[in-house]
Amino acid sequence: MSAQEPDLLKEQMPGPRLAILAEALFLANLLIAPGLAFLALLVLWRRHRDSAPLVVRNHLQQTVIASIYGGAMLVGVSVAIFLLGGFDDPWSWVLGILYFVSFHATLVIFGVVGLNHAILGRSWQYPFIGPDLYE
Amino acid sequence: MKYSSQSVALPYFIAAIGLFVGQIIFGLAMGLQYVVGDFLFPEIPFNVARMVHTNLLIVWLLFGFMGATYFLIPEEAETELYSPKLALLMFWIFLIAGAATILGYLLVPYSTLAEMTGNNILATMGREFLEQPLLTKIGIVIVALAFLFNITMTMLKGRKTVISIVLLMGLWGLAIFFLFSFYNPGNLVKDKFYWWWVVHLWVEGVWELIMAAILAFVLIKVTGVDREVIEKWLYVIITLALVTGLIGTGHHYFWIGTPSYWQWLGSIFSALEPIPFFAMTVFAFNMVNRRRREHPNKAAVLWALGTGVMAFLGAGVWGFLHTLAPVNYYTHGSQITAAHGHMAFYGAYVLVVLTIISYAMPLLRGRAANSERSQVCEMWAFWLMTISMVFITLFLTAAGILQVWLQRVSDTPMPFMAVQDQIALFYWMRLWAGVVFAAGLVTYLASFFVKGDSKPLIHA
Numbered sequence: 001m002s003a004q005e006p007d008l009l010k011e012q013m014p015g016p017r018l019a020i021l022a023e024a025l026f027l028a029n030l031l032i033a034p035g036l037a038f039l040a041l042l043v044l045w046r047r048h049r050d051s052a053p054l055v056v057r058n059h060l061q062q063t064v065i066a067s068i069y070g071g072a073m074l075v076g077v078s079v080a081i082f083l084l085g086g087f088d089d090p091w092s093w094v095l096g097i098l099y100f101v102s103f104h105a106t107l108v109i110f111g112v113v114g115l116n117h118a119i120l121g122r123s124w125q126y127p128f129i130g131p132d133l134y135e
Numbered sequence: 136m137k138y139s140s141q142s143v144a145l146p147y148f149i150a151a152i153g154l155f156v157g158q159i160i161f162g163l164a165m166g167l168q169y170v171v172g173d174f175l176f177p178e179i180p181f182n183v184a185r186m187v188h189t190n191l192l193i194v195w196l197l198f199g200f201m202g203a204t205y206f207l208i209p210e211e212a213e214t215e216l217y218s219p220k221l222a223l224l225m226f227w228i229f230l231i232a233g234a235a236t237i238l239g240y241l242l243v244p245y246s247t248l249a250e251m252t253g254n255n256i257l258a259t260m261g262r263e264f265l266e267q268p269l270l271t272k273i274g275i276v277i278v279a280l281a282f283l284f285n286i287t288m289t290m291l292k293g294r295k296t297v298i299s300i301v302l303l304m305g306l307w308g309l310a311i312f313f314l315f316s317f318y319n320p321g322n323l324v325k326d327k328f329y330w331w332w333v334v335h336l337w338v339e340g341v342w343e344l345i346m347a348a349i350l351a352f353v354l355i356k357v358t359g360v361d362r363e364v365i366e367k368w369l370y371v372i373i374t375l376a377l378v379t380g381l382i383g384t385g386h387h388y389f390w391i392g393t394p395s396y397w398q399w400l401g402s403i404f405s406a407l408e409p410i411p412f413f414a415m416t417v418f419a420f421n422m423v424n425r426r427r428r429e430h431p432n433k434a435a436v437l438w439a440l441g442t443g444v445m446a447f448l449g450a451g452v453w454g455f456l457h458t459l460a461p462v463n464y465y466t467h468g469s470q471i472t473a474a475h476g477h478m479a480f481y482g483a484y485v486l487v488v489l490t491i492i493s494y495a496m497p498l499l500r501g502r503a504a505n506s507e508r509s510q511v512c513e514m515w516a517f518w519l520m521t522i523s524m525v526f527i528t529l530f531l532t533a534a535g536i537l538q539v540w541l542q543r544v545s546d547t548p549m550p551f552m553a554v555q556d557q558i559a560l561f562y563w564m565r566l567w568a569g570v571v572f573a574a575g576l577v578t579y580l581a582s583f584f585v586k587g588d589s590k591p592l593i594h595a
Contacts, residue, residue, distance in 0.1 A: 008425040010361045031413075090540035094533050097456075102529070105452045109444060112413075116420045 008120060015121035018044070018052055019059035023115040026063040029071075030108055038067050054134055058123040062114065062130045069129040070107045074100065136498045136592075138209035140216035145499045146226050147202030148492050152580070154195035154233070155485075159573050161188040166566040170559055179241065186266050187240055192480065193264065194233045199488030200309075200345055201229075201282055204302060206495045207352045208286055212293025217285050225278045225285075232274040236267055258319050262326070264334055265316045272316055279310040297366040298355075301373055302348035308341030324392035331387045338484070339383060339450075343376040343411060346487045350419065350442060353494045357436050358426040368418045375411035383408045386458045389467065398460035405458040409451030412483070419443030431504035431590040432497060434513040434582075438490035441521055445482025453478055453528065465543050470558070471535030478528040481520075489517075489579075497589065506587025513582040519575030526568040534561035 006014030013020065022044060028037035045060045052060065078100045085092030110126050117124035125133050136142065165184045167174045175184070209216050216222060239248045245266075252268030254260045259269050267275070283306060290299055315332040351369045355362055385401025419440050430436060453475040457466040466472070493513065497505050504510065542554045549557070 009359060009427070010364065012364055012367060031409075090537055090545075093540055094536045097536055098529060098533060101452060101456060101532075105448055108413075108447075108452075109416075112416050112420060115417060116424050119421055120424055 006121065013119055015117075015119045016053065016056050018048060018056045019118035019121070020115065022056070022059045022063045023111060023118040026067055027108065027111040027115060029067055030104065030111060038071070041067065055118075055121060055123050058133050059114070059118050061134070062124065062126050065131050066107075066110070066114075066126040066129050070110075070126075073129075074103050074107065077103070136501075138215050140219040140222075141206050141209050141495075142499060143216060143219050143222040143226075144202040144206035144495060146223070147198050147205060148496060148499075150226070150230055151195045151198035151202060151488060152492070154191050154198065156576065156580070157237075158188055158191035158195060159569075159576055161191065163566075163569055163573060166562070166569045169555075169562040170566065183240055183245070186245075187237055189264055190240070190266065191237065196484050196488060198229070199484075199492070200306070200349075201226075203345075203349050203488065203491040203495075204282075204286055204306065206491065206499075207302070207349070208289050208299055209293075211296045211299040211352070212290050214289060214293035217288035217292070221281055221285050225281045228274065229278045232271055232278075236271045239268065240266070257317065259317055262319070262330055265330065267316075272313075275313065276310070279313065283307060283310055296362070297369055298348050298351050301344050301351075301369060304373075305341045305344030305348060308344065309337060312336045312341060327391050328388070328393060331384055335384045335387055336381070338479075339380040339408060340377065342484060343380060344373050346442075346446070346483055347372045347376070347411075347415065349487050349491050350415065350439060353435060353439050353490055354419065354422040356494060357430040357432060357439065358422045359428065359430075360422050360425050365422060368414070368421075372411050372414050372418065375407075375414055379404055379407040379410060386460075386463065389460050389463050402458065402460045406455060408458070409447065409455050412447040412451040416443040416447040432494060432510070434505070434510040434517070435490060435494040437514055437517055438486060438493045441517060442482065442486040442490055445478065445486055445521060445524070447482070448525075449475065449478030449480070449482035449528070453532070456532075465539050466535065469535045469538050469542075470531045470561075471539070474528045474531035474535055477531065478524060481524045486521075496583070498592070501592065502589040503592050504590040505582070506585065506589045508587040509582050509585040509589070512578060512585050516575050516579035516582060519578055520572050521575075523568045523571035523575060527565050527572065530561045530565040530568060534558040534565070537561070 008014055022041060025037045025041040025044065029035070029041065041060075041063055045064045049057060049060055078096050081096040081099060082092050085095065114124050114126065123133050125131075161184050164175060164179065165181060165188055168176075168181045168184060205216065205222055239252075243251070245260075248268060249255075249260045252260075252270045254269055257269055259272055260266055265272075283303075286303060286306065290303060312333050315329045318329050320326050320329070347369055351365050354360065355365050381404075382400055383405035385397040386405035388397035388401055420443060423436055423440055457463055457471050457475065497503065505513070537558050538554050541549045541557055542551060
């Protein structure tokens with residue numbers, strides 16, 4: 001282990017703070033402050049997208065794109081289910097709620113994995129909705 | 136195995152697995168009764184099968200917690216158990232009392248059982264999950280006190296770690312809150328109010344401490360991450376669990392006759408209850424991703440990760456789904472509750488007990504880890520049980536949403552039993568998912584008998 005490399009077995013938060021913040025905002029957007037957390041994430045991305053180290057840039061880009069695509073799929077498909085099925089049809093509710101809860105939970109689990117990679121100072125690509133990583 | 140007295144855990148784990156099998160058999164029987172109403176009637180009516188299913192769950196998890204404690208406390212305290220003989224004596228008392236109680240449910244009418252066991256002296260029976268006869272409840276208290284005495288004395292003479300202190304806090308809490316099962320006021324509102332002090336404060340309070348401590352112990356062992364790192368996470372998790380879970384009890388107090396402020400308190404605090412489970416998921420993934428070497432027991436690592444994810448989904452996400460008072464107004468006591476209950480119990484408590492069993496069993500049998508073939512079998516069991524539990528939850532959620540709509544939201548609400556006919560399709564699908572779960576359990580049992588080259592223990 002070189003002097004620069006953090007000791008993963010002993011350090012609490014070995015990864016870069018900005019990367020951890022980006023992933024935390026991705027999760028906050030899903031869990032406690034939808035919209036607001038995304039705006040904060042956008043601000044963070046605009047400020048640091050060109051200047052930050054590679055790992056941080058990857059996390060910023062992944063979380064912004066995954067938030068946009070994930071959010072569009074989460075809200076778009078849910079709205080489509082209700083618009084096509086109608087609010088008065090119980091099956092719209094069955095499908096709509098099951099889809100929303102399952103897809104939302106999937107995004108949260110992706111976010112947890114992303115946050116872990118950020119804490120450990122590693123890049124991570126969101127499955128299906130994340131863009132290619134910067135090399 | 137570092138201390139010979141840890142071997143006391145073995146019979147507890149075997150009993151836990153045996154009772155788990157019983158729980159699933161009765162679960163399947165009930166699953167069939169949902170769609171074939173007179174299946175096994177009058178020999179085992181639905182209410183009896185349900186009572187056996189839920190009581191077996193509680194008892195086998197308690198066996199699992201006790202086995203886990205007997206295994207990990209000597210290692211944490213760095214000393215032999217205070218009294219292995221007392222631990223074995225309590226094992227037999229608990230097993231015999233538990234088996235007698237289940238046989239009582241199955242062989243004697245419940246009212247007769249109540250008369251036979253002194254319910255007229257102190258009425259404690261007839262309440263969901265606390266159906267046990269008075270004698271059994273007293274037996275549980277005696278076993279719990281002897282168990283806590285044994286564990287506390289062991290800790291007092293040895294090293295005190297954060298893990299063992301958190302575990303002991305959880306276990307003492309478990310015993311103390313069980314005492315409210317003896318309080319059965321005539322007023323139904325008060326009865327329900329304190330009934331939740333056992334049921335809720337167990338599963339969304341002190342059991343979370345036990346779960347977090349067991350998970351932390353296994354993660355230290357299989358990842359090699361520094362104890363200080365893991366202990367800090369443990370502090371955060373148990374603080375979050377207690378801050379949210381205690382007042383979160385209020386989500387059971389909606390519209391049962393309690394003051395209306397519980398709707399606010401219950402909604403706000405229980406909306407925060409997913410946070411400790413979320414932290415536990417991050418914790419499990421984080422520790423496993425940190426490790427630099429592969430632990431030979433890969434199956435235990437998988438169970439540990441599964442605990443984090445499934446507890447968050449079942450207790451956190453599916454709990455939040457119906458916890459806010461305006462939502463719960465419609466969903467209260469529907470199949471959505473059953474969906475949440477199934478995944479939460481499986482994710483949080485079944486998996487954490489199977490995690491410690493997966494880690495400890497090979498050591499108790501004199502090896503570092505089971506053979507590759509045995510572990511592959513065990514991992515198949517994990518995926519079969521976990522995926523089928525996801526489907527059980529999804530089908531019950533679908534049934535619940537349809538039930539709520541047809542029974543409570545519709546302009547022309549249908550009666551309960553008419554709605555049950557409408558959602559029978561989902562009950563059939565749940566039953567088939569249950570059959571796959573049982574197949575997973577059989578695979579799990581088989582993993583104990585699969586031969587192969589196991590990893591030998593390396594003594595320092």
